[in-house]
Amino acid sequence: MSHYLEVRNLSKRFGDFSALGDISLDIAEGEFVCFLGPSGCGKTTLLRAIAGLDPQTSGTIRQKGRDVSGLPPAQRDFGIVFQSYALFPNLTVTDNVGYGLVSRRQGRAQIEKRVIELLALVGLPDSGSKYPAQLSGGQQQRVALARALATSPGLLLLDEPLSALDARVRLRLRHEIKALQRTLGVTTIMVTHDQEEALTMADRIVVMNHGAIEQVGSPQEIYRQPATAFVADFVGSMNFLSGTLEAPERVKIGGRAFACPAQDGLAVGTAVRLSIRPEDVRVRDLPADIQNRVPVDVAELDFVGAFCRATLKVQGDGDVALVADFSSNLIRDLGVVIGTRLDVALPPDRVRVYAA
Amino acid sequence: MSLAVLTPKIGLRISLSRDDLMMRGALVALVVMLLLIVGLPLWALLAKGFEDSDGKFVGLANYVSYFSTPALVNSALNSLHVSAVCTLIVVPISFLYAYALTRTVLPMRWLFQGVALIPIFAPSLLPGLALIYLFGNQGFFKALLDGGSIYGFDGMVIAQVFYCFPHATMILVTALATADARLYEAADALGASKLRVFFTVTLPGAKYGLISAALVVFTMVMTDFGIAKVIAGNFNVLATDVYKQVIGQQNFSMGAVVGMVLLAPAALAFVVDRLVQRKQVALLTARAVPLIPRPKPGRDAFFTIFCTIVCLWILTILGMAAWGSLIKYWPYNLSLTFANYEFGNFDSNGWGSYFNSLWMAAGAAIVGTAIMFVGAWLNEKTKGFGLVRGLVQLLAFLPMAVPGLVLGLGYIFFFNAPNNPLNFLYATMAILVINTVAHFYTVGHLTATTALKQIDPEFESVSASLKVPIWKTFGRVTVPICLPAILDIAIYLFVNAMTTVSSVIFLYAPDTKLASVAAVNIEEAGATAAAAALCLVIVVTSAAVKALHLLVDRFLLGRLQAWRRR
Numbered sequence: 001m002s003h004y005l006e007v008r009n010l011s012k013r014f015g016d017f018s019a020l021g022d023i024s025l026d027i028a029e030g031e032f033v034c035f036l037g038p039s040g041c042g043k044t045t046l047l048r049a050i051a052g053l054d055p056q057t058s059g060t061i062r063q064k065g066r067d068v069s070g071l072p073p074a075q076r077d078f079g080i081v082f083q084s085y086a087l088f089p090n091l092t093v094t095d096n097v098g099y100g101l102v103s104r105r106q107g108r109a110q111i112e113k114r115v116i117e118l119l120a121l122v123g124l125p126d127s128g129s130k131y132p133a134q135l136s137g138g139q140q141q142r143v144a145l146a147r148a149l150a151t152s153p154g155l156l157l158l159d160e161p162l163s164a165l166d167a168r169v170r171l172r173l174r175h176e177i178k179a180l181q182r183t184l185g186v187t188t189i190m191v192t193h194d195q196e197e198a199l200t201m202a203d204r205i206v207v208m209n210h211g212a213i214e215q216v217g218s219p220q221e222i223y224r225q226p227a228t229a230f231v232a233d234f235v236g237s238m239n240f241l242s243g244t245l246e247a248p249e250r251v252k253i254g255g256r257a258f259a260c261p262a263q264d265g266l267a268v269g270t271a272v273r274l275s276i277r278p279e280d281v282r283v284r285d286l287p288a289d290i291q292n293r294v295p296v297d298v299a300e301l302d303f304v305g306a307f308c309r310a311t312l313k314v315q316g317d318g319d320v321a322l323v324a325d326f327s328s329n330l331i332r333d334l335g336v337v338i339g340t341r342l343d344v345a346l347p348p349d350r351v352r353v354y355a356a
Numbered sequence: 357m358s359l360a361v362l363t364p365k366i367g368l369r370i371s372l373s374r375d376d377l378m379m380r381g382a383l384v385a386l387v388v389m390l391l392l393i394v395g396l397p398l399w400a401l402l403a404k405g406f407e408d409s410d411g412k413f414v415g416l417a418n419y420v421s422y423f424s425t426p427a428l429v430n431s432a433l434n435s436l437h438v439s440a441v442c443t444l445i446v447v448p449i450s451f452l453y454a455y456a457l458t459r460t461v462l463p464m465r466w467l468f469q470g471v472a473l474i475p476i477f478a479p480s481l482l483p484g485l486a487l488i489y490l491f492g493n494q495g496f497f498k499a500l501l502d503g504g505s506i507y508g509f510d511g512m513v514i515a516q517v518f519y520c521f522p523h524a525t526m527i528l529v530t531a532l533a534t535a536d537a538r539l540y541e542a543a544d545a546l547g548a549s550k551l552r553v554f555f556t557v558t559l560p561g562a563k564y565g566l567i568s569a570a571l572v573v574f575t576m577v578m579t580d581f582g583i584a585k586v587i588a589g590n591f592n593v594l595a596t597d598v599y600k601q602v603i604g605q606q607n608f609s610m611g612a613v614v615g616m617v618l619l620a621p622a623a624l625a626f627v628v629d630r631l632v633q634r635k636q637v638a639l640l641t642a643r644a645v646p647l648i649p650r651p652k653p654g655r656d657a658f659f660t661i662f663c664t665i666v667c668l669w670i671l672t673i674l675g676m677a678a679w680g681s682l683i684k685y686w687p688y689n690l691s692l693t694f695a696n697y698e699f700g701n702f703d704s705n706g707w708g709s710y711f712n713s714l715w716m717a718a719g720a721a722i723v724g725t726a727i728m729f730v731g732a733w734l735n736e737k738t739k740g741f742g743l744v745r746g747l748v749q750l751l752a753f754l755p756m757a758v759p760g761l762v763l764g765l766g767y768i769f770f771f772n773a774p775n776n777p778l779n780f781l782y783a784t785m786a787i788l789v790i791n792t793v794a795h796f797y798t799v800g801h802l803t804a805t806t807a808l809k810q811i812d813p814e815f816e817s818v819s820a821s822l823k824v825p826i827w828k829t830f831g832r833v834t835v836p837i838c839l840p841a842i843l844d845i846a847i848y849l850f851v852n853a854m855t856t857v858s859s860v861i862f863l864y865a866p867d868t869k870l871a872s873v874a875a876v877n878i879e880e881a882g883a884t885a886a887a888a889a890l891c892l893v894i895v896v897t898s899a900a901v902k903a904l905h906l907l908v909d910r911f912l913l914g915r916l917q918a919w920r921r922r
């Protein structure tokens with residue numbers, strides 16, 4: 001099977017520092033892939049290697065079956081949008097968008113038509129004669145997008161395209177970019193450190209850390225079945241409870257045993273961390289025979305707006321604390337205040353175990 | 357993943373694009389050019405110091421004889437002495453002046469700013485000439501000297517202070533202008549006294565500027581030729597020694613040795629300055645809040661008076677030179693005349709040398725700006741090729757450390773060598789242009805580099821992704837954005853080419869004599885008034901060009917570059 005983009009054993013070194021270590025990755029045609037990770041994890045380095053802007057130290061990149069590993073950027077097929085937009089400040093919006101078309105020896109009328117079409121596509125039909133400085137950040141980003149798409153590249157690269165924008169504009173542009181990508185069907189890679197952005201926009205997410213890939217998967221997979229403790233911690237919120245694996249399906253934490261999915265990879269007796277997301281902690285209508293029932297004290301209640309984030313201390317095991325999200329309804333119905341004693345449950349199918 | 361197994365892990369071969377190849381080629385050409393106009397002339401000078409008059413290698417013999425000639429060693433000590441004294445005088449005055457410009461509320465600030473710059477437009481011998489009118493043997497205030505003479509140490513110091521003042525002030529204005537208002541607010545909130553704030557916030561903030569200004573003044577005094585020539589009298593300094601050895605005694609080897617002795621402190625000052633500058637980088641964060649001075653009557657009055665005195669002093673010196681140039685026969689017939697402006701009566705070139713200067717300055721401005729800007733661009737934007745880029749950086753910085761006299765001397769040795777295929781350039785207008793471009797290369801290169809660093813580094817990435825050749829983006833985007841910086845470089849080159857004496861004094865031919873050099877010659881022949889007249893013509897020309905620049909900057913660019921406005 002051949003993919004649109006195939007990255008094989010890609011490494012990038014800066015002197016002694018390894019920015020990317022042996023990365024292999026396939027991307028299908030028309031896919032929207034996000035490189036997600038903390039700053040310095042190598043996601044932008046990987047993107048720039050794919051573009052040929054900062055070539056890798058070793059490894060190969062094939063695009064549509066063609067080996068582009070050693071080609072300069074001008075001989076590859078991609079459009080790119082940077083965090084800074086990199087719009088040419090002295091050219092009008094029309095000239096910016098048409099920048100790559102002029103050198104392709106197309107007729108002037110043809111170029112004009114294409115530019116108008118692109119500006120309509122990004123929702124700026126009347127801004128052609130303006131200069132970038134006269135536009136808002138969000139508008140500038142759309143112009144940058146139109147410019148990158150003008151030459152109909154097979155691959156669209158977005159390097160933190162939304163980070164410089166304020167929260168509201170960012171939310172709106174997320175949807176617009178995603179819709180645009182779906183309409184055009186252009187294979188897209190976006191680099192971001194914002195997990196929410198990755199979760200809402202991507203078909204597949206590549207989570208990176210320390211120059212290596214931690215996990216590749218759909219947003220649901222990444223969120224529901226994080227492959228490593230790093231992914232679990234980086235994407236969304238997560239409780240980690242330290243304990244020991246007593247049996248393949250049982251973790252002992254403090255004086256209590258918790259049921260968990262069967263662990264094949266971990267030897268019995270190893271130190272582990274049991275994890276559960278705050279919203280997966282059950283409070284209401286606990287059946288009498290529910291597994292992993294724990295009596296807790298509510299130690300803190302942080303009002304976050306739509307819900308409250310509660311810090312719970314396990315009774316008789318004060319060192320063990322976990323965080324749970326309580327809806328406003330629940331707080332009202334159960335009359336939860338600081339000091340309230342409750343029983344909660346950690347459903348075994350929502351619990352994951354990682355080596356400590 | 358069978359592919360992964362099949363792909364052998366071998367070192368990657370990156371093929372270069374046409375852009376890459378073109379830029380690397382151009383960069384190599386730049387290195388060759390810089391070697392020819394900077395590196396090799398200096399090498400020729402260095403080598404000359406180890407040869408006798410027949411070109412035989414004699415090791416350190418010339419240096420031994422230099423250091424065992426008390427008169428020559430004495431000049432070196434004199435140079436150090438006068439440089440140190442001038443530094444101690446100029447830096448405090450400039451600091452107060454810069455402080456007034458940046459941290460107080462002055463009425464007509466722009467006027468004080470403008471007047472302080474006047475000395476930059478004058479050849480250095482102008483203050484010397486003015487002092488001769490004021491305190492010379494037939495000067496106005498000769499009596500004030502109580503039998504002393506203006507020729508010598510004192511005259512040199514006064515003239516040098518005039519000449520160096522704007523340079524130190526500009527550096528200190530920059531240093532003081534970049535203050536973070538929040539630091540002052542914090543100090544106020546903590547109840548620190550004004551004096552304590554000055555010593556704990558203001559002074560540390562300007563520390564690097566002060567060091568830089570001191571080094572610049574020291575080097576300028578050390579290496580200046582014009583003032584020493586006119587007013588040093590029997591007070592021998594290194595700059596005049598070089599001239600005497602080479603032009604007077606035709607002793608090139610000894611001239612080279614004196615040149616090397618002159619080079620040492622200048623180069624040392626340069627290295628210290630670079631080290632200091634490197635430390636300054638992180639001083640001001642992007643989030644700093646600019647400090648806007650608020651009125652404070654007592655302080656503002658004091659600084660207004662101080663600045664007025666400084667300006668009056670500058671204008672007196674300039675005015676004295678102007679008046680002297682218009683007087684029939686000093687001091688016996690004070691009626692006014694334009695006779696001193698008929699330069700044909702004093703120098704065989706007449707006004708020709710002025711037009712030579714204009715041509716030379718225009719040539720240096722155009723050619724130099726193009727080379728410096730394109731060169732800086734190549735050096736910034738070429739990918740990889742680190743060794744060559746490092747070499748460009750080194751060669752571009754070298755001229756700053758080299759006094760003009762020393763570079764000019766190197767040019768004689770290098771371009772006048774009979775076996776040099778380039779010696780057809782010798783005694784042409786071209787060599788004057790080349791020498792001026794080389795002499796002032798560093799500032800132009802730095803200005804261009806700074807401007808280029810301020811624009812988005814991804815422009816080239818974008819144009820590569822759009823398959824637009826990099827030179828097209830250079831012409832369509834980079835140059836228009838950097839136009840103000842490009843104009844700055846051109847004006848800087850023009851003004852310096854008009855006023856410089858030191859480097860070109862060794863290189864002119866009878867028909868390519870420049871105005872500044874002619875002024876030296878005319879003064880040497882005793883026609884002080886005509887020399888002052890010629891200096892004044894130079895001042896007016898460079899100041900006019902600068903004024904034109906400001907107008908263009910404000911009005912023409914404002915209209916052509918509407919995109920800069922929001």
